[in-house]
Amino acid sequence: MAKVKLPLLSAQVSNKVGEIVYYHRGDFGINVARIATKPKNPNTxxxxxxxxxxxxxxxxxxxxxxxxxxxxxxxxxxxxxxxxxxxxxxxxxxxxxxxxxxxxxxxxxxxxxxxxxxxxxxxxxxxxxxxxxxxxxxxxxxx
Incomplete structure (x- = not known):
């Protein structure tokens, strides 16, 4: 998980750009960027x-x-x-x-x-x- 520093992104961000997902962690008050992953649904x-x-x-x-x-x-x-x-x-x-x-x-x-x-x-x-x-x-x- 990478911390995002301003002014690269706005104060709160949430979106996907290419294979990177950006979101705001309200509990820590930080913006985060991570590689998008497909959710696992084993359907067992x-x-x-x-x-x-x-x-x-x-x-x-x-x-x-x-x-x-x-x-x-x-x-x-x-x-x-x-x-x-x-x-x-x-x-x-x-x-x-x-x-x-x-x-x-x-x-x-x-x-x-x-x-x-x-x-x-x-x-x-x-x-x-x-x-x-x-x-x-x-x-x-x-x-």
Whole structure:
């Protein structure tokens, strides 16, 4: 990573010129130039399973459950097992408020929303091979 000194570039810069990418590091207050690289996207089975779980947790949060059920993927060490779940109840505003309250009780000082807590806690549970929770701090399972 190369530091860029003025007046070569403006005070804040962000663009690509040829194979060089310029951007401003706000946390350090400096301009940076580096060689452009193509992002890696191995598109592995594990990555696909995790992305599907995130998408499905968001659907649950928004109350867009599929009436026919939803596939989630539980980590089993060297593989992810597919599990078809059927939410017994629709995710309600009361459930969302419970997650918002959970954030205020457990995450003081951090900017985390109830939605992010719901997705984060349940993603961790699925990665540990456990089914997701509908409400925080309970072992009441949504499925």
């Amino acid at each position: 089975e594990k990555q696909q399973a995790i992305r599907k779980n995130i998408r499905n947790m968001m659907r649950l949060w928004l109350g867009r459950e599929n009436p026919g059920g939803m596939r989630i993927y539980l980590n089993k060490g060297d593989r992810f097992d597919e599990l078809m779940i059927h939410p017994q109840e629709t995710f309600t505003d009361e459930d969302r408020k419970a997650w918002d309250n959970y954030v205020h009780v457990t995450r003081q000082g951090y900017k985390v929303t109830g939605r992010l807590a719901f997705i984060g806690v349940n993603m961790q549970r699925m990665y540990e091979g456990l089914v997701p929770l509908k409400k925080p701090g309970t072992e009441f399972q949504i499925f």
